[in-house]
Amino acid sequence: MTVDTVIAGGRLVTPTGVSEGSVAIDDGTIVAVGHEASLPEADRRIDAADRLVMPGVVDPHVHIDEVPENRAGTMPAETAAAALGGMTTFVDFAWQGRDRAGTDEDAGLLDGIAHKRAKEDESYVDYSLHGVLSRETEGTLDAIPEAVEEGVTSFKMFMSTYPVGVSNGFVDSAFERIAAEDAVATMHTEDPSVCEHLAERLKREGKGDPQYYPDSRPDYAEAMAADDVARMAREHGVKYYGIHTSCRQSAEVLSGFQGDGSRIRAETCTHYTALTREIHESRGNLPLIAPPLRTDDDVEAMFEYLRDGTLSVVSTDHSVYHREYKEEVENWWDSPFGANSAQYSLPVFHEVAVNQRGFSYPFLVRVMCTNPARTFGFPEKGTLEPGTDADVVVFDPDETWTIEETENASNATFSLYDGREVTGAVKQTFVRGQLVVDGGEIVAEPGTGRFVERDLPDWSE
Ligand SMILES: [Zn+2]
Incomplete structure (x- = not known):
């Protein structure tokens, strides 16, 4: 043979x-x-x-080609970036109305799934989808079992300040339905009312410099929302996965819900382990992401909670914008949120976790490959076992090199790691x-x- x-x-x-x-x-x-x-x-x-x-990196949090007026990310470019970064599987998002703007009012979640699924021929790596539940209707809830039939076994919702956001009441109903399917629920957790009021205050005070941006979405607002959502998840017994945990307060909340048999898991993202809010001083609006970059203590908290297993996955939240969209605006509130990192996540997290803090290679494989594969239902991924993909x-x-944003395969023409060795x-x-x-x-x-x-x-x- x-x-x-x-x-x-x-x-x-x-x-x-x-x-x-x-x-x-x-x-x-x-x-x-x-x-x-x-x-x-x-x-x-x-x-x-x-x-x-x-094993190839499995990233359960990637956004490609979803904002109609800002179609910077394309499957060939972003999945090339992924492959160059050792990422062989990712989970993107399917939208009601086909895209994030809900452009087609007649299109439901299954149309959103079909829309993204049709891009298979443009992808260098394997992918799946989370279903985004953005319309507060019975039809949305009825789409949950249909999506599960299509192999979309996790669902995401946004807090109500987002144009695609939903109320806590709807989240509560959706968790019940997701639990009935034994699927996974995820949620963007930052208390919308607190963030909105703080943002309005910064606007009134004319604090448009991006160094003020993190003050509009503080750590306690993230922790408040995490608590609300984890409490509802526990009540319904739904598998709940806390996305983009960025701070000590929020990780503490999630940790508190994990000891009692409730089914709660969580991730952080590479940038919350490698960057702090001071980066706005040199890079302006480019590092604008939500939740925002935080403090040195929060970075260390991410490692503490990764070590104890409260956080079990490191994802990218890869989002694609040309730098002009972020730089050609006067104030931070006019800039879109999101940053790309598919190409650099593995080498950067290897650097900050293994090289700088002495975490092991098996740890690296657990949080970037095996745990995300097991958490999201990819039995063929995240392992070197014979019989799997x-x-x-x-x-x-041992190779030392310097990240340069001019080498991006992504259509995003900047990297927050530019110049980092x-x-x-x-x-x-x-x-x-x-x-x-x-x-x-x-x-x-x-x-x-x-x-x-x-x-x-x-x-x-
Ligand atoms: Zn995201």
């Missing part, structure tokens, strides 16, 4: 350990793991000596056995990715 590929002689990183070994891949699947001499002959041999061989990253942990670089990325990145370059055509219908995840493990 001859197989397609052997990745030979690397340090294999699994959620539980590191060992010397090789990986045999055939027909898109990992078929064997062991010493090279014990593996079948291969058509292609990738030398991974002195390199880490790990051959989504594999070869990573050189990191040690650790993605060398090869395989998507179901297909070599998509080699030597830090894209070597495939778009269409190597596909849409994945997800299972209902089992959170009892």
Whole structure:
């Protein structure tokens, strides 16, 4: 028997350990793991000596091509960025009305799913979708089981200050329906009323400089909303996943709901582990994200709560804007929110967690690969187990390089990590056995990715 590929002689990183070994891949699947001499002959041999061989990154929080008036992100560009960053699977969002603006009033959630699913041929990596519930109607609730049938097994809602936001009353009803399906609920948690009032005050005071922006969305407002939502989730027994946890206060709240058997998990994002609000002084509106960047103490809190498992995933919240949209405005409140990081998330988090704080490689694999795959129902992803998808990253942990935004594959023409020196670089990325990145370059055509219908995840493990 001859197989397609052997990745030979690397340090294999699994959620539980590191060992010397090789990986045999055939027909898109990992078929064997062991010493090279014990593996079948291969058509292609990738030398991974002195390199880490790990599962591809699974990112459950990515936004691509969703704001009609600002279509900066396209599937080929953003999924190329993902592949270059070692990301082989992500979860994007499907919208009622097809896109974030709800452009088509006759289109429901299933149309939104079909709209994004049709972009499969443009993607370099695999992806799935969260269903966004943005209309407070019975029809929205009825779409939940239909979406689950289509392999969309998680749902997101926004707080009421967003144009796509819903009331807490609707969230309560939606949690009940999501729980009945045994699907996963997620929610943007920042108390809308507090944030709105503080923003209005800053506007009245003429504080349009972006250094004031974080004051409009304080940590306690995030914690208040996290508490409201976690309480409703516990009441309904729904699997709840807290997205973009950014601060100590919010992580404390979530931690308090995890000891009592309720089904609550949470993520932070790379930027909350690597950046603080001071970056606005040098980068202006570019780092405007929601929740905002916070303090050194909050950064350390993210690591404390990652260590104790309150936070079990590190995502990107990758969002795409041309820099003009953020820079050609007078005040921060005229700038869109969001920043891209798919291409740099793995090397940056490797730098801040492993290199700077001594976290292990298995930890890196747990929070960026295995935990997100298990939390969101991808049994074939986030692992090097034989029989699963051959989504594999070869990573050189010793290569030192400087991130430059001019190298972005994303259509977003800036990076919050521009000029940052990191040690650790993605060398090869395989998507179901297909070599998509080699030597830090894209070597495939778009269409190597596909849409994945997800299972209902089992959170009892
Ligand atoms: Zn987001």
